[in-house]
Amino acid sequence: MEQEHQKIALYIQKIIDMMIGYSPKLISAFLILFIGLYLIRIINRLIRKIMIRRNLDPTLTKFLADLLLWALRILLFVTFISKLGIETSSFVAILGAIGLAVGLSLQGSLSNLAGGVLIIVFKPFRDGDLIEAQGITGTVSEIQLFVTKLIAANNQTVFIPNGPLSNGSIINYSMQGHRRAEFTFTIAYDADIKTVKQIILNLLLNDPNVLKTPAPRVFVKSLADNGIVLAVYPWAKNEDFDAVSTNTLENCKYALENAGINMQPYVQELSKTNLQE
Structure with missing residues (x-):
């Protein structure tokens, strides 16, 4: 019995000695943990303050700040367990394997995430811009990290993945602030070209929504089998573009009819007017 008590006392003493010997590592490890979390x-x-001062997009600011936060936390955790004397090489290998597996399973999502970051950083378009991409035309409603939300002319909401969007062609109709509408009218060969051009130019110059600079243009585009093809190029601000497009078609028809000019039954619109229905 006495021997058992001695063995127990010996084990307890060994445990106490181990704790005393291990306590500096334990204390320093927890000091590193608490100080690291604070830092x-x-x-x-x-x-976050630096990115806000540099007017970075709020979505990108939050994403980058959170990414940095978790990267620092993982680094701190590895340092913490290393200070405790635990072998970290196997742990780092496990983290790498997990990261690789997650990356392979989410490569499509990661591609969209990378595309979203590129769009937010380089800004090929902003909220409210009218764009055409991936065969879809609409107004940008929201740029998210994985998708971009567009509102089409018929008020449908379209979500385009940012991966293909950032790698494809994007037409931004709003970036320059003004746009040119392009129409062609076909008139009969017996019509006086100068008179027709003057009538159309007068209409454009008297339209308050048509910009004077750049100046509108009317010229002969081609001589077709069914008549003389005239090209009409009025410029307008983005917000007036739809009105200029519809007014130009309607007013030119009435003005030429009132002047006795025979229009051939063929009118082609070359530009993307994207009229709201």
Whole structure:
């Protein structure tokens, strides 16, 4: 019995000695953990303030700040367990394997995420811009990290993945602030070209929505089998583009009919007017 008590006392003494010997590592490890968490919080706040001052997109600011936060936390955790004396090489290998597996399973989503970051950073379009991409034309409603939301002319909501969107061609109709409408009218060969051009130019110059600079143009585009093809190029601000497009077609028809000009039954619109229905 006495021997058992001695063995127990010996084991307890060994445990106490191990704890005393291990306590500096334990204390230093937890000090690193608490100080590290405090510093990570300060760094995260500082990074957010810097990005806000540089007018970065709020979505991108939040994403980058959160990404940095978790990267620093993982680094701190690895440092913490390493300070405790735990072998970290196997742990890092496991993290790498998990990261690889997640990356392979979510490669499509990661592609969309990378595309969203590129769109937010390089800004080929902004909220409210009218764009054409991936065969779809609409007004940008919201740029998210994985998808971009468009509102089409018929008020349908379209979600385009950012991966294909960032890698494809994008036509931004709003970026320059003004656009040119392009129409062709076909008139009979017996019509006086100069008179027709003057009638159309007068209409365009008297339209308050048509810009004077750049000046509107009317010229002979081609001589077709069924008549003389005239091209009409009025310029308008983005917000007036639909009105100019409809007014030009309607007013030219009435003005030429009133002047006795025979229009051939063929009118072609070359531009993307995207009229709201």
